[in-house]
Amino acid sequence: MTASTVDQTPGRKSGFGGTLLTLLAWVIGITMFFPILWVVLTALKTEQTAFSMTPTFIFSPTLESFKSALAQGSGYWHYALNSVITALGSTLVGLALAIPAAYAMAFYPSKRTDFTLVWMVSTKFIPAVGVLIPVFLVYRSLGLLDTRLGLTMLFTSMNLPIMVWMVYSYFRDIPVDIVEAASIDGASTAQTMFRVILPLALPGLASTGLLALILAWNESFWSLTMTDYHAATLAVYTASFKSGEGLFWARLSAASVMTIAPIVVLGWFAQRQMVRGLTFGAVK
Amino acid sequence: MAIVELKNVAKRYDSMPGRKGNEHANAVEDFNLITRDGEFVVLVGPSGCGKSTTMRMIAGLEHNTAGEIRINGQDVSAVEPRDRDIAMVFQSYALYPHMSVYHNMAFALELKKTPKDEVKKRVQEAAKILDIEYLLDRKPRALSGGQRQRVALGRALVRQPQVFLMDEPLSNLDARLRVEMRAEITRLHRRLGVTTFYVTHDQTEAMTMGQRIVVMRDGRIQQIDTPYNLYERPVNRFVAGFIGTPSMNFLKADYQGGTLKGKGFSCTLNPHQQSALGDSAQCSQCWLGIRPEHLHQTEASTGGGRLEGAVEVIEPLGPVTMAQVRVGETLVTAQLAAHLEVQIGDTLTLAFDPDQIHLFDIESDRTLGLETDPASSVQATA
Numbered sequence: 289m290t291a292s293t294v295d296q297t298p299g300r301k302s303g304f305g306g307t308l309l310t311l312l313a314w315v316i317g318i319t320m321f322f323p324i325l326w327v328v329l330t331a332l333k334t335e336q337t338a339f340s341m342t343p344t345f346i347f348s349p350t351l352e353s354f355k356s357a358l359a360q361g362s363g364y365w366h367y368a369l370n371s372v373i374t375a376l377g378s379t380l381v382g383l384a385l386a387i388p389a390a391y392a393m394a395f396y397p398s399k400r401t402d403f404t405l406v407w408m409v410s411t412k413f414i415p416a417v418g419v420l421i422p423v424f425l426v427y428r429s430l431g432l433l434d435t436r437l438g439l440t441m442l443f444t445s446m447n448l449p450i451m452v453w454m455v456y457s458y459f460r461d462i463p464v465d466i467v468e469a470a471s472i473d474g475a476s477t478a479q480t481m482f483r484v485i486l487p488l489a490l491p492g493l494a495s496t497g498l499l500a501l502i503l504a505w506n507e508s509f510w511s512l513t514m515t516d517y518h519a520a521t522l523a524v525y526t527a528s529f530k531s532g533e534g535l536f537w538a539r540l541s542a543a544s545v546m547t548i549a550p551i552v553v554l555g556w557f558a559q560r561q562m563v564r565g566l567t568f569g570a571v572k
Numbered sequence: 573m574a575i576v577e578l579k580n581v582a583k584r585y586d587s588m589p590g591r592k593g594n595e596h597a598n599a600v601e602d603f604n605l606i607t608r609d610g611e612f613v614v615l616v617g618p619s620g621c622g623k624s625t626t627m628r629m630i631a632g633l634e635h636n637t638a639g640e641i642r643i644n645g646q647d648v649s650a651v652e653p654r655d656r657d658i659a660m661v662f663q664s665y666a667l668y669p670h671m672s673v674y675h676n677m678a679f680a681l682e683l684k685k686t687p688k689d690e691v692k693k694r695v696q697e698a699a700k701i702l703d704i705e706y707l708l709d710r711k712p713r714a715l716s717g718g719q720r721q722r723v724a725l726g727r728a729l730v731r732q733p734q735v736f737l738m739d740e741p742l743s744n745l746d747a748r749l750r751v752e753m754r755a756e757i758t759r760l761h762r763r764l765g766v767t768t769f770y771v772t773h774d775q776t777e778a779m780t781m782g783q784r785i786v787v788m789r790d791g792r793i794q795q796i797d798t799p800y801n802l803y804e805r806p807v808n809r810f811v812a813g814f815i816g817t818p819s820m821n822f823l824k825a826d827y828q829g830g831t832l833k834g835k836g837f838s839c840t841l842n843p844h845q846q847s848a849l850g851d852s853a854q855c856s857q858c859w860l861g862i863r864p865e866h867l868h869q870t871e872a873s874t875g876g877g878r879l880e881g882a883v884e885v886i887e888p889l890g891p892v893t894m895a896q897v898r899v900g901e902t903l904v905t906a907q908l909a910a911h912l913e914v915q916i917g918d919t920l921t922l923a924f925d926p927d928q929i930h931l932f933d934i935e936s937d938r939t940l941g942l943e944t945d946p947a948s949s950v951q952a953t954a
Contacts, residue, residue, distance in 0.1 A: 463664060463666065465662045465663075465664045465666035466666050466667075466668065466669075468631075468633050468653075468660075468662070468666065469660070469662060469666035469667075469668075469727075470668075470679075471633070471652070471653045471654055472631060472632075472633075472653045472654065472658065472659065472660045473654070473679050473680035473683060473727075473731075474654040474680050474683040474684055475654065475679075475683055476654075479683060483679075484668055487670045488668075488669060488670055
């Protein structure tokens, strides 16, 4: 391909405009990534270097902050376990509820299906703080405050609308003929779902699950307000470094790194799995 | 094998998808048909005529809002598709993409908990019939369109159902493959003798495959008959125009003293045709229908019918040449000899036998002087 044909490629800007766009993309990318980079760098500094007013990029790295963040008294593993249980639990329960709901809406739509979908997602428009008091009072009466069950339920209901919407859109990509073929072949609704639809929607279900897991893992509002210690997650653990004795930037950063690390690693590995398409060749 | 009976079957949607208001809320109206055991019935009509809906009602994928559907005497209107003992081939093939060809074909039998040896035997039998044994380990995405079509047929075959339903199964194939598969499905039907419903919008497919053809339009049956009768004795102008390629030509004619006349044509009618027109109250005008293959070039002024006009299009097809001639306001298609010695713009005189014309009421479009009662063809007449 010659340079001139490259220039004519649709959607590709040439010359000054193109350079400007590239520059803009880099600026946005770096701006978004910088806080994460800075947290990692700070975590590797001593408290003194971390606290200095002039930002330092070159320093001798130390794992001191990680050691103290992981020290016995910090309770990292307790918080991490709570995060794993609530995030994983809410994801599994969410999928178990979202799959049949999305299945019904995708393959047996009624007049109200569209409305129901929009209504479900519209519940996400309400700021969480708006329902804090009623939820708190109900949880107090039911004894669910500072329990893993309570937090899991909150995470599930928080993510359910998005999960239903996502699973619904993956199901919609599966031709309805396949469901009909299965029903003529003698499959019950459950058999159609488990033997035909779910295997086809697996990449979609995996990405839905992963997103729900990330959202639940990173959730901090409900974790901070509805838990104290027993059910507290890594979000509470990270926040606890900003209190009492004052600010410890390096330790806070180390705690942050350890909070986000598991989910970043998981996302990295699951990436390829998520974008795989299976339905090609199903029809036509 | 089975006798399928549809009695006053109707399908009404609250609101028809893609249509405004309730103008055509009835997708199918008053559908009556009794098949013979092992018959090959083709449902044909333009898109939106209700042929697929009718088939989906037989399958149980749609519920009939009125009437009865009986398979071997049992009313199945409220029976789930899986309990109707039918197999269906979809236009899109609808193969399970995550299963191998073998498992696609075995799926129904596995659900029925058929012993593994039996499943294997039946899948291999079907694969042998369709010549797809070498594909059994492949996934659908690794198959060509024609191969997928065969697998879809195979999936229906292994079931050994009472009724086969085929919803435009060849429409995604290229023209050559379509002709091949057409013959193959016909052979398969002859071999297995299973009652088959076949939906198509292609009248050639309908004519070549069907033992009886149901012509539909706007949700209503127009005519149920053998291919020959549909061609020779269409009950109305729609059927006459739909069956046969190229389509029948229609000319608006005035009737006077035993002769039909119009701008550029005239035809002296036979006595029985005259009496048919004479019986009709509105006999001063009617539609004259003449098939392109019944027109031939003439020089002499013979009796019978003749028409005349300027040639606008000449299409040499090899064995024959199609010519389009402007007769009055109408463009008339004629199927003529291969070596047609005329140029575009020349005046062409064409003759036709009055016995081969069709006459239709100008208002109702119904065929005039039709002796048989079309309603009688609903019943199976062996």
